[in-house]
Amino acid sequence: QINELKAQRDNLIAQKTELTGEFNAKKAQIDTLKIERTPLIDQREAFKVSRAGIQTNLDTLNAEIEALRAESEYKPEGSKIPQPVFTFDFAVDQGNIVEDSPLYFNMLFADYDVKDAEILFTTANGSFTRQLTRQQNKNGFDGWVQSAYVELGFDEVFTATEDGFDGLVTAQIIAPDEPYLAFDFAEISAAQISIGDDATDIPEPVSIFGLLVFGAVSTCGLKKRK
DSSP: OHHHHHHHHHHHHHHHHHHHHHHHHHHHHHHHHHHHHHHHHHHHHHHHHHHHHHHHHHHHHHHHHHHHHHHHSBOOTTOOSOBOEEEEEEEEEGGGSOTTOOEEEEEEEEOOOSSOOEEEEEETTEEEEEEOOOOOGGGTOTTOEEEEEEEEOHHHHEEEOSSEEEEEEEEEEEOTTOSSOEEEEEEEESSOOOOOTTOOOOOOOSSTTBOEEOOOOOTTOOOOOO
16 A cells, blocks of 8 residues: 555656646746737837837828818818819029010910909919910800910019029919809919910900900810719
């Protein structure tokens, strides 16, 4: 009986030794994982800080974008329709332009047939307004695309600098009651706008302040946008 108990004891000691080895091995693995986890935790915290910084930057950029959008969407008093504002702010080297040559504000627009619209120009020499010529729907012009230009003096656009010229012109559309008027593009150019063989004759301006309109559409015309 003593021998049996001794054998059981030896067996338990062997099991204990085996379990102790397994325990130490697991503990070593845990310690290793803790060591490996520490830099990951540090990285996670660094990512949190970085993400917070990125979010702050995004919020700042969104605020700036909204501010710029608010500035670019000119709304006359009482108007619910944002009005386009074209701002030209650029520089030209002295050798790339002929000084005192005439310049043109060119524009392409469409569906202008409800209320009179005008453009307020702000240049280096002050401000002035020009009237847009409406399409004549009774003559079948409904939905037509039109082009227009205004001649600008060199000194109205440019201010001389040491290396060349700084250009600055703002064209502000004032059409609070014109629901369909749409704009394709606007530019400052050394040449008047032309839209090809389909262009009609240049009509006389309504007055000395008229904005000369000489655009048309293709022979098939365009449908009015809803």
